[in-house]
Amino acid sequence: MDFNSNWRFRKDEEIEVACRDHGLPDVPNPEPRQWQKAGWQSLSRPDNPHIGSWRTVELPHDFLIEGEFTEDAPWKTGSLPYGKAWYVKDFELAKTDLGKRILVEFDGIYRDSQVYVNGHFIGRRMSGYVSVRYDISEVCNYGEPNRIAVFADATQTEQWSYQGGGIYRAARMVVADAVHVAHRGLQIRTKNSGAIELAATIANESYEKAQVTVEAEVLKTGAQGEGAVTVAAQETGTATVRLKVDQPQLWSLEDPQLYKLRVTLRLNGEAIDRCEECFGFRSIRFSAKNGFLLNGKRVKIKGTCCHQDFAGVGVAVPPELQEWRVLQLKALGCNAIRTSHNMPDPALLDACDKHGMLIMEETRLPGCAEELLRDVADTIRRDRNHPCVILWSLANEEPIMTTAVGARVFKKLHQLVHSLDPTRPTTCAVVGNWFKAAELFEANGFRLDVFGMNYRHGCDSENFDRFHEKYPDWPFIQTESWGGFTTRGLYESTGIEVLKQFAEREQTWESEAYRNYVSAYGTTFAGYGSRLEECWQDCVSRPHLAGTFLWTGFDYRGETAPHGWPAVISHFGMLDLCGFRKELAQYLRCWWRAGAPHTFLMPHWNWPGRAGEPIRVRCYSNAAEIELRLNGRIIAREPMPAYDRLEWQVP
Incomplete structure (x- = not known):
């Protein structure tokens, strides 16, 4: 059920002592007492009257975007102050829900979130980009008021761009039987012939073993199948179901056909759980000779890198706006999005499934810590049924990529990903010396399935060919490219100060006529950047290069180079912060949709x-x-x- 309405919100520093200490015994210990006894977290207690004065907000919500821009805040993250905040929501459960599992899901909380229910600690997750689910059944009141409190600490950053703060993606509550489809428990594997193999993981939260029948049907096709599994008490078990759709319509960029699978669980003949999942029939392959193939046909990937930050909503981009952004890119001829540099909003993937947009899905932080591995595993399980997802990217521009430690870390992540989804390849975005990274990977006994290249190593296009000559059987893709700056409609200097490191770098400026400002002509470049035309020529002239992802699709807050304060928005996008096309975007419209006549002056x-x-x-x-x-x-x-x-x- 929807869990996005009627949240109470307050910044952490604005919460009065009486509210924080409500209901706690008067003891001399002055330290925070929520960790001393169970049920002592005051903000989540249903009887705390102070919460009623807090502001009401709807999700998704980005509280940092409400702040005032200031020179004192870091320009790389948008010149908006960091902060901490609380979200509190009251809810009710029927007495008849006792014995069921009460689950709350959050698609994204930025960041280092903590969740409490009725005074009890429920869980904590550090990254602001992972989706989380908590089982709160034991601490709920049935037939009586309940309260959930969520703390978001947005004082640390995970990237060097604006990242917002708060519950900035959707939330929901699920009431399930004690025996139910496990969280992210459906894995749907298809063949273009119409064959389907479903692996359905069943969770048994009861205290007795359960013999479960799993019924599966593809809606509107007549395809049905059945499986069974015995699941021990407090354990999980997996049933395999095979189905066949006759003459399936394939998912493609031009005609993204989707199907819906309905799964019903039965215990002693009674239906106890039902869920639905969208999927598509399509095949993907990366070839060292022919680049990327979708359903057996060569497709040049024409991609853009995108942050989740837009106009006045910040990172709290609602599903309708996610879809609108996808359509703006598709209108240019863009056919792929790289989710830079984090796990994406599920609503973005839904829009890409619907409209035929490919996804290179990126994880946030590589490593071998238990939480980092869980972040990756949870994301793979969440998104592996989306036909739009074609690549799992394990990292972006990590310094460890050209070290032996990095090679071992990526080998572990590579194996983890393939254990959960053997149908899609892995990559990572390597910047700097591609050859050194490739040599280290091979020295450690593995290869990423597709080698990812950011920009042009040594600013030399011939390195694409040298890499192909050295590794003729290794597919590769340009995971990030262009690296230029442009401002929509700007043809004269604004007088805004240029950062010293850019002002003194000759290669930043096309000529003296455009020095010290970012014109609409695209005459300003980062040290690693190149002309947009050169970038696409590099890609389109090499059939073995699978494609490219331009930096970026849209402008975003932060990374304001070459300007500093008072600039607060980047200049990298093909579209500006509000989604209007910049002049250089017209180049893409011409050549990414070459079959549709277009001229722009x-x-x-x-x-x-x-x-x-x-x-x-x-x-x-x-x-x-x-x-x-x-x-x-x-x-x-x-x-x-x-x-x-x-x-x-x-x-």
Whole structure:
């Protein structure tokens, strides 16, 4: 059931002592007392009257976006102050729910979250990007009021961009029988022939063994199957069910056909649990010779990297807006999103399934700690039935990638991923010396399935070919590319200060005419960046290069280079923070949708005070030839070079 409404919210520093200590005995120990006895966490006690004065909010909610921009806050994370906050919600359960399992799910809490119910500690999770589920059955009141409290500590960062704070993704409550489908317990494996193998993991939270029948049907197809499993008390068991859909319609970029699987559990003939899961029929393969193949057909991956940060909502992007963002990218011809650099919102994956957008799904922090391994495992189980997901990325630009320690860590993660999902390949985004990382991986006895390359090693396109020559049987993809800056509609200097390290770097600026500001022409670059046209030419000219992911699809808060304060938004996006196309996005529209005619001229037409001065006119087009006229007079007529642009100085 929906659990997004009627939350009470307050920042941690605004909570009065009487509220924090409500209901606690008067003892001399001045330390925080919630850890001394069970049930002593005051904010989650249903009888605490102080909560009623807190502000009511709806989820998803980002509390940091409500702050004021300040020069004192780090510019790399958006110049918004960090903070801590509490969310509290009252709920009721029927007396008849006693004996059932009461489960609460959160798709994302940023970050280091703690959850309490009726005064009792329930759980804690450090990363702000993982989805969590807690069983609160034993501490609930049945037929009486209940209260849940969630603490979010957004004072630490996991990336160097804006990450928000709070319960910024959806939440829900599930009331289940003691015997039920385990959390993320359905694994659906398909073949394009229509064959389906379902592995259904059943949780038995009762104190007696259970003989469970598992019924599966693909809705609207007539495909049915059945399996059985005996599950010991307080254990889990897995049943395998095989089904067949006749002449299935395949999931593709152009026609993303989805099916729905319904699973029903029966105990002694009685239905005790039912759930549904969407899936699709499709095959994927990465080839060292032919790049990426979807359903046996070569597809060049035309991707963008995307953070979850948008306009006035910050990271609290509702499902409808996630879908809108996907559609804006698809309209450009983009066919893939890299979830940079974290586990994504499930709503994003739903939108990509629906609209035919591929996903390279990235984990947050690689390592061998129990919690980090659990983060990866939970995410694989959550998302492995989405047809849009084609790659599991184990990390981004980690310094350990070119060390022996890193090779051992990634080998462990690689094996973990394949144990949970052998149908999809692994990769990671390697920056710097690709060859050194590849050599270390091989020295430790393994390869990532697809080698991921960020930018151009040594800023040299020929390194793609050198890598292919050295490793002719190793598929590879450009996991991050471009690295330029652009501002929609800006053709003159703003006067905003440029950070010293960029001002003094000659390769940052195309020429002196564009020094110290980020123009719409895309004339400013990070030290590792290149012209957008060069980036796509690198990719499209090499059939063995599976594709590329441009940095980035949308602007986001933080990483404001080359500017510092008062700039608070990045300049990397093909679309701005509100989703409007920048001028360079028109290049993608031309060549990523080459079969749909498109021509775009820049800059704008209004230049008061500049009559008679030469204006730099640029044309993006996928037409064979361009004729430029000014007031009826032909200025130029030229063939359009493939995957490039035309320019003129027009007086």
